[in-house]
Amino acid sequence: MKVNLLDESWPIRGTFTISRGSKTHAQVIVVELLQDKYVGRGECVPYARYGESIESVLAELAPLAVKIEEGLTRQQMQSLLPAGAARNALDCAYWDLECKKYGQRIWQRLAVAMPKPLITAYTLSLDTPERMKQAAIENAYRPLLKLKLAGKGDVERVAAVREGAPDARIIVDANEGWNEALYLEIVPELVKLKVEMIEQPLPANNDSALKYLPRPITLCADESCHDRRSLPHIIGRYDMINIKMDKTGGLTEALALKEEAEKAGLKIMVGCMLATSLAMAPAFMVAQNVQVVDLDGPLLLAKDREECITFNGSQMNIYQDALWG
Structure with missing residues (x-):
């Protein structure tokens, strides 16, 4: 298993404003988990309201890279990161990788009905x-x-x-x-x-x-x-x-x-x-x-x-x- 951490910026149509301020770009982090021919991906948005930033989330994820490469599982990872953006991107990347390895859609992995629009x-x-x-x-x-x-x-x-x-x-x-x-x-x-x-x-x-x-x-x-x-x-x-x-x-x-x-x-x-x-x-x-x-x-x-x-x-x-x- 290998891990890639990507910092991306996506332009917003115009300006998006809430009570805390305005933004013109969506700043996201993507986690990629690579194993054999499969790539699992997950995306998160660090949110300043919760004390998060691009830098802080990358700093949370980086030390786990070695453990992931050594076989850390999705279930084991839950207790190593707090609820927040970093764990979201990694958790979703694990799920995506699992789907691709088993050749199943996410609803099949979850054993639930096919989703509707x-x-x-x-x-x-x-x-x-x-x-x-x-x-x-x-x-x-x-x-x-x-x-x-x-x-x-x-x-x-x-x-x-x-x-x-x-x-x-x-x-x-x-x-x-x-x-x-x-x-x-x-x-x-x-x-x-x-x-x-x-x-x-x-x-x-x-x-x-x-x-x-x-x-x-x-x-x-x-x-x-x-x-x-x-x-x-x-x-x-x-x-x-x-x-x-x-x-x-x-x-x-x-x-x-x-x-x-x-x-x-x-x-x-x-x-x-x-x-x-x-x-x-x-x-x-x-x-x-x-x-x-x-x-x-x-x-x-x-x-x-x-x-x-x-x-x-x-x-x-x-x-x-x-x-x-």
């Missing part, structure tokens, strides 16, 4: 109400829109989008940008605007108020949810969790988290960082039969991989094994 949300970047309305008009044909919000002016933003896309379902993501007072002010207005879900309204380290605040709209934990260890904190504060591969540390933990969360009565959203189809492919499997799919990363890029997931509007189609799994 999915309808993904499409994200409208944080902007002025006028610009978000224009973006809504341009994407009004999409069945589900996700709006990036920030706090002040959010009701105006959502109202503008609702005017621009009157028939679309709408979910919103505050990215920890609200406080308790804003929550109480904004949520009743979002009910009137038929918003179906609010993602992470309060900071992850200060969300205890959600235990007693009214929840007329489904609340989804994003930054508050990483792996199964997050669930005791989440239950009673949120109705749904957002499973992202870069938070769980790979497909292995993502599937385990999904199963345990469903047993606890939580609804499931499967989301993504801004990345290529290589990162979406494992998440596509986790996103089967969930309430909300948010895997639009490739739609927001100016360019995707040559072997990529194809989209019919907002419908994600089943990918070929040349991409992954």
Whole structure:
């Protein structure tokens, strides 16, 4: 076994803005595992919100190269890296290699039904109400829109989008940008605007108020949810969790988290960082039969991989094994 670590940059179509800032490129790391004639690949996105960077993730992965070359297994690797981007890329590369070695698709390795196409949300970047309305008009044909919000002016933003896309379902993501007072002010207005879900309204380290605040709209934990260890904190504060591969540390933990969360009565959203189809492919499997799919990363890029997931509007189609799994 040999290991390659690749640092890649993919241009975004325009600028992508959330409450924490803007970006024009998606910075990803790809892990390649090479064994005989087979190559397994996995992609991750280091995320500064969780103290990650390209440099830090490469530094986490580099020392494992020798152990991998000596035969470290996917199961053994789980305890050597924390839940996060580094373990995600490596875990997904192991799964891809396993599929290629056994000549099976990922659903066959998992012993589950062949996946079906999915309808993904499409994200409208944080902007002025006028610009978000224009973006809504341009994407009004999409069945589900996700709006990036920030706090002040959010009701105006959502109202503008609702005017621009009157028939679309709408979910919103505050990215920890609200406080308790804003929550109480904004949520009743979002009910009137038929918003179906609010993602992470309060900071992850200060969300205890959600235990007693009214929840007329489904609340989804994003930054508050990483792996199964997050669930005791989440239950009673949120109705749904957002499973992202870069938070769980790979497909292995993502599937385990999904199963345990469903047993606890939580609804499931499967989301993504801004990345290529290589990162979406494992998440596509986790996103089967969930309430909300948010895997639009490739739609927001100016360019995707040559072997990529194809989209019919907002419908994600089943990918070929040349991409992954």
